[in-house]
Amino acid sequence: MSAVPPVVGYAGMTHLGLNSAVAAAERGFAVVCFDPGRDCIAALARGEPTVSEPDLAELMAKNAERLSFTSEASALRRCAVVYISPDVPTDDGGTSDLGPLTALIAAVEPVLAAEASMVVLSQVPPGFTRGLARAEGQRFYQVETLIFGRAIERALHPERFILGCADPAQPLPPALASFLGSFGCPILRMRYESAELCKIAINFFLVASVSAANSLAELCERIGADWSEIMPALRLDKRIGEHAYIAPGLGIAGGNLERDLATFVRMGAETGAETGVVLAWQANSRHRRFWALRRLHETVLARQSDPLIGVLGLAYKENTHSTKNSPALALIAELRPFRLRAFDPAVKVDPDWHPALAQASDPLDACKDADAVVIMTPWQAFKALEPAAIAKAMAGRVVIDPFGALDGKAAASAGLEHHRLGAPRR
Amino acid sequence: MLDHRNPTPTPPKRVVILGARGIIGRALVRHLESEALPVLALGSAEVDLLDPAAAERLGARLHADDALVVLAALTPDKGRDIATLMKNLRMGEAVAAALAGRACDQVLYVSSDAVYPMGPALITESTPANPSDLYGVMHKTREVMMASAVKPERLAVLRATMVLAAHDTHGSYGANRFRRQARESGKITLSGRGEETRDQIYLDDLTALMRMMLLRRSHGLLNAASGVSLNFLEVARLVAAQFAPAPEIVFTPRTQPITHRHFDITALRRAFPTFRMTAHADAIARVHRAEGL
Numbered sequence: 001m002s003a004v005p006p007v008v009g010y011a012g013m014t015h016l017g018l019n020s021a022v023a024a025a026e027r028g029f030a031v032v033c034f035d036p037g038r039d040c041i042a043a044l045a046r047g048e049p050t051v052s053e054p055d056l057a058e059l060m061a062k063n064a065e066r067l068s069f070t071s072e073a074s075a076l077r078r079c080a081v082v083y084i085s086p087d088v089p090t091d092d093g094g095t096s097d098l099g100p101l102t103a104l105i106a107a108v109e110p111v112l113a114a115e116a117s118m119v120v121l122s123q124v125p126p127g128f129t130r131g132l133a134r135a136e137g138q139r140f141y142q143v144e145t146l147i148f149g150r151a152i153e154r155a156l157h158p159e160r161f162i163l164g165c166a167d168p169a170q171p172l173p174p175a176l177a178s179f180l181g182s183f184g185c186p187i188l189r190m191r192y193e194s195a196e197l198c199k200i201a202i203n204f205f206l207v208a209s210v211s212a213a214n215s216l217a218e219l220c221e222r223i224g225a226d227w228s229e230i231m232p233a234l235r236l237d238k239r240i241g242e243h244a245y246i247a248p249g250l251g252i253a254g255g256n257l258e259r260d261l262a263t264f265v266r267m268g269a270e271t272g273a274e275t276g277v278v279l280a281w282q283a284n285s286r287h288r289r290f291w292a293l294r295r296l297h298e299t300v301l302a303r304q305s306d307p308l309i310g311v312l313g314l315a316y317k318e319n320t321h322s323t324k325n326s327p328a329l330a331l332i333a334e335l336r337p338f339r340l341r342a343f344d345p346a347v348k349v350d351p352d353w354h355p356a357l358a359q360a361s362d363p364l365d366a367c368k369d370a371d372a373v374v375i376m377t378p379w380q381a382f383k384a385l386e387p388a389a390i391a392k393a394m395a396g397r398v399v400i401d402p403f404g405a406l407d408g409k410a411a412a413s414a415g416l417e418h419h420r421l422g423a424p425r426r
Numbered sequence: 427m428l429d430h431r432n433p434t435p436t437p438p439k440r441v442v443i444l445g446a447r448g449i450i451g452r453a454l455v456r457h458l459e460s461e462a463l464p465v466l467a468l469g470s471a472e473v474d475l476l477d478p479a480a481a482e483r484l485g486a487r488l489h490a491d492d493a494l495v496v497l498a499a500l501t502p503d504k505g506r507d508i509a510t511l512m513k514n515l516r517m518g519e520a521v522a523a524a525l526a527g528r529a530c531d532q533v534l535y536v537s538s539d540a541v542y543p544m545g546p547a548l549i550t551e552s553t554p555a556n557p558s559d560l561y562g563v564m565h566k567t568r569e570v571m572m573a574s575a576v577k578p579e580r581l582a583v584l585r586a587t588m589v590l591a592a593h594d595t596h597g598s599y600g601a602n603r604f605r606r607q608a609r610e611s612g613k614i615t616l617s618g619r620g621e622e623t624r625d626q627i628y629l630d631d632l633t634a635l636m637r638m639m640l641l642r643r644s645h646g647l648l649n650a651a652s653g654v655s656l657n658f659l660e661v662a663r664l665v666a667a668q669f670a671p672a673p674e675i676v677f678t679p680r681t682q683p684i685t686h687r688h689f690d691i692t693a694l695r696r697a698f699p700t701f702r703m704t705a706h707a708d709a710i711a712r713v714h715r716a717e718g719l
Contacts, residue, residue, distance in 0.1 A: 283552060290692045297695050302702050337700050 005029050005182075006175035009079030011108045013040050013069075015051045015322070016121060016146050017085030022056060023155030025063035027182050032079055033069045036107070044069040052321040052346060053151045074111050080175035082112055083142070085121040090255050094262030096125065109134055117176040119163075123256060125263045126196040129164055136166030138173065141192055143199045149319040160186040164195025200260040207257050209245040211281045214288045217248035217422030227422025228404065248421040250292065250327045250402055251285035253316075258285070292327070292374055292400050293334050295419050299398045300372040307338060308395070310370030312363055312405075313377025314344035321346040327402075328376035329353060341366050345381050364393045371396035378405040387414035427551055428639070428646040428697040431579060435641035438493040438531065440464040444473070444484075444521065445497030449591050450536065450632065454495065457633040458640075470498070476516055481523035488524060493532040493640050496521055496572070502561050503596045511560040518568035522575040532580050532643050534636060535572045537565040539587040539625075539649065544685045551647045551693050579645050584636065586650040587689065590709050591629035592716035600626060600658065601710055604665040608673035609719065614666060618680035620659030625651040625689050628709035638698050652703045653691035664707050668714040 005028060010021040013035035025031045035041050040050050047064065049056045060067065068075070076082050086104050089097045101122050112118060112134075119140045120129055129141040141164035147154055161180050163172070168189040171177070180187050190198065217227040227248055235242045252258055261278050268275035300307050316326045323329055332340060332354050340357045342349050343366040349359040360366035363382055367373050367390050375382050382405045390399065390406075391414040399411060404420045411418035419425070441458055445451045446467035455467045466487065470476075473484050475498055488494065498517055500510050525533060540562035541555040557563045569583050594602035604614045627650050635650055656664075659675070666672045694701070704712070 283550075286552070287548065287550070287690055287692075290696075293695060294692060301699065334696055334699065 006080035006179055007032060007078050008179055009034060009076040009082035011035070011073070011076065011082060011084050011104055012086035012122070013037070013044060013050065014085055014087045015053075015148070015151060016087070016144055017083070018044070018049065018051060019053055019056060019146065019151035019155050020083060020085060020121065020144075021067065022059050022063065023152060024179070025066040026059050026156060028066070029179060029182075030066050031063075031068070032075050033067060034071070034073055034076055034108070035069075036071055036073075036104075038071045041069045041071045051151075052319070053149065054319055055152045059152060073108050076108060077111050077113055079116055080113070080173075081117045081119065081179050082108065083119045083121045084108065085144075088122050088124065088259075090259045090262070094255075094258035095266070096123070096259055096263070098124065098128070105132065114138075115173070117173050119176070123199060123259060124196060126193045126200070126267070128196065129192040130166075137170070140165055140176070141195050143195055143202070145202065148322065149317055158183055158185050160188055162188045162190070162195050162198050164192040165189050166192065200264060203257050203260040204264070206245045207252055207261065207281050209240075210249060210252060211284050213246040213248050213422075214251070214284060218288070220422045221425060224424045226424060228420075247403075249288070250421075251287070251289035252281070253289075253325050253327060255325050258282075289327070289330065290334070291421065292331050292376065292402055295400045296331075296335075296372060296374065296398075299400070299417065299419070300396065301338065304371055304396075307371040308369055309335060309338055309340050310360070310366040310368070310373040310394070311340055311342035311357075312344075312366055312373060312375040312382050313379060314342060314347040314349070315377050315379075318377055318379045323347055326377075328374075331374065331376060332357060341368070341370065344377065345379050364389055367393040369393075369395045372398040372400060374400040375403070375405045378403040382406075387411040387416055391415050427693050428582065428644050428648045430697070431643035431645065432641065435638070436643075437461075437463050438640055438643075439491040440466060440489065441493045441495060441640060442466045442468065442488060442530075443495045443497060444468050444475070445495075445499065447471075448497055448501075449594060449596075450586075450589065450629065451495075451497045453591070453629050454497070454633045454636055457630075457637055461637075466492075475520045476513060477520075480517075480520035481527070484520065484524035485528045488528050488530055490529060490531065492530045493534065493643075494525070494530045495534045495536065495636065495640070496568075497536050499564070499568075501596055502598075506560060508560065511564050514564045515567060515571075518564075518571045521568075522571040525572070525575040529576070530580065532582065532640065532645070533572060533576045534582045534584060534639055534644075535569060536636070537569055537583050537585045538562065539585050539651070539687070539689075541566045541569070541585060542687075544687065546686065548688050548690045549649065549651075550690045551649055582639050582644045583647045584639065584650050585647070586627060586632060587652075587687075588624060588626040589629055589632055590626045590706075590713055592713045600624065601661050601665055601713070604662050605668075605710075605714065605717070605719075608665060608669050609717075611673075612671075613674045613676050614662045615676045615678055616658055616662055617678060617682065618684065619677050620662055620675075621657055621684045623655040623657045623686040623688065624661075625653070625655045625687060626661075626706065626709075627652050628704045628712070630712075631704050631709075635694075635698070635701065638701065644697065648693060648697060649689055649691065650694075651689035651691055652706065653689050653694075654703075654706060655686070655688045656706055661706070661710075664710045665714075668711060668719065 007030045008024045009032040010017045011034045021033045143162035220227045234240045314328045316322045343360040387410045397417045399416045400419045402421045447469035543556040555566045
């Protein structure tokens with residue numbers, strides 16, 4: 001290990017890049033944050049986070065002296081370790097567009113110091129890192145497991161590092177070993193392809209759990225069982241585990257999981273591996289994605305003329321302002337003929353989303369005179385709402401609350417017709 | 427999945443209906459004419475699709491700005507054998523040949539849920555068509571025939587499940603047969619205890635759906651189902667409730683294994699968000715009244 005802490009660089013001030021960089025600074029490293037976007041860099045230099053995460057702004061301020069922001073790639077030359085962290089966009093089918101990533105690598109790699117380690121942090125298909133031009137001893141792939149809303153916590157306290165190397169038997173460059181070692185967690189070295197597939201494998205097990213939960217939750221809704229009663233029993237089973245992804249959801253969301261499924265299906269088709277189970281997960285996800293829409297049709301839209309729908313929550317999930325892959329926006333897009341009134345603590349209504357979507361001033365204002373209310377993001381502010389107050393504000397009784405922001409019994413006591421994923425229809 | 431060329435409903439210049447003398451065809455003609463939409467109703471008397479000159483004759487009647495609805499088919503009550511299959515395919519061949527020679531603005535091919543396999547899977551438009559009988563094979567083949575002759579943005583395929591209609595002559599096992607049995611014998615006969623679940627669509631809903639697909643110039647694939655499946659005992663009870671005195675429901679030894687069919691109609695909801703499906707009980711009551719019972 002080198003005696004002097006290495007300078008660490010991040011290329012791509014994305015959700016992943018920024019949170020990782022701030023966590024590195026919090027660990028005591030000087031960090032160079034590069035992004036070609038001048039507006040983004042200017043905002044960050046002013047101490048304004050470009051993404052929303054708990055503790056991010058505070059840690060940026062706390063570590064301001066260790067963080068430098070630049071739109072000049074050459075500033076990365078003084079870094080001993082440089083992470084490549086742009087987003088890899090996907091199309092509707094989950095297929096990755098690696099163009100922005102390869103363009104960034106092409107811009108950054110030539111300016112790096114010869115002995116610097118370049119670490120690809122973005123999600124790439126197996127085979128990508130092997131195909132890069134940089135010397136194998138200075139080229140790595142690291143699995144990221146970012147979770148929106150918990151990005152800082154995950155970046156500061158990783159469970160382990162999974163590192164793809166040209167030769168896992170060779171020791172890591174001292175600067176990279178020093179940086180990763182500072183986090184005090186296991187470092188698992190493996191071949192590039194294994195690490196890249198490991199990322200997909202992690203997501204596969206999450207998808208398998210979520211798909212099982214979603215399938216069983218749907219049956220619960222139809223036979224009078226309640227998935228929320230079953231989940232604690234599963235979490236106490238060591239083979240399943242307390243952190244298992246068994247909370248029902250609106251299909252597989254977020255883009256990254258879909259990307260891995262699409263990658264597997266493509267590679268399976270190319271190589272002759274059996275893909276049936278993945279196709280079934282994808283089909284189940286497509287089905288569950290429209291759960292709230294189906295419930296709305298069953299309860300209100302197919303029965304009532306010109307209904308007003310209150311929408312609580314627009315963000316992709318609580319504690320973020322991101323609306324990318326937001327189930328709320330996906331639902332709103334399907335409700336174009338209807339009147340909507342929405343509120344989110346972090347997201348303002350965009351008129352481009354819908355021709356008749358009004359901005360409410362607060363959660364109860366969104367419920368005012370609504371024939372149905374859908375709670376699409378389970379913000380704490382919505383969990384704190386009194387069902388009686390919602391009932392009083394609404395014209396109708398139907399509350400579609402997929403994630404159970406409200407207590408079902410309390411909602412029923414207030415006279416609301418409460419619909420939650422995995423709960424029997426009341 | 428269905429997409430629309432017209433963002434807002436716009437009447438076609440003319441709707442040509444092939445198979446206009448059948449139950450669905452007659453209802454569609456009535457529905458469209460009630461809204462003063464120009465309709466050319468063609469039955470086998472006007473254009474016999476089994477005639478060797480059918481393609482030429484049909485082509486001569488079609489205009490480039492027509493919407494063509496293809497309903498003409500020999501249904502299973504006319505025969506489930508290979509000869510019937512081949513006749514239906516010849517009819518499809520004639521339509522495809524006519525369309526290959528003279529493109530229409532839109533073609534709406536009315537197919538059947540018989541193209542889907544009978545199994546436990548929830549049926550959506552993504553469910554692979556894997557028919558288990560010649561009738562299903564016929565519709566799937568004719569769908570491909572249409573696709574070979576019509577540009578994708580001009581072709582809509584509507585796969586209809588069992589249709590609930592007054593004066594139905596097909597006699598398929600379900601509400602229509604139960605009503606006839608109740609009327610004629612005072613009994614409704616079920617196989618086993620009527621455990622199988624099936625969807626059905628009310629004729630007026632089906633024609634309303636077709637009308638919307640014509641007005642929006644829809645293209646792609648859509649299932650025509652209500653999204654609510656009942657078992658045959660529940661259907662029999664709904665039918666029986668229309669009669670006074672109520673007919674006896676008779677259970678007979680089962681000869682076929684129990685199968686189920688449920689539809690996920692999300693694609694329909696997304697394509698036509700304001701469309702309201704008639705509840706089965708209401709539809710059965712309306713059909714009962716329409717037959718003057």
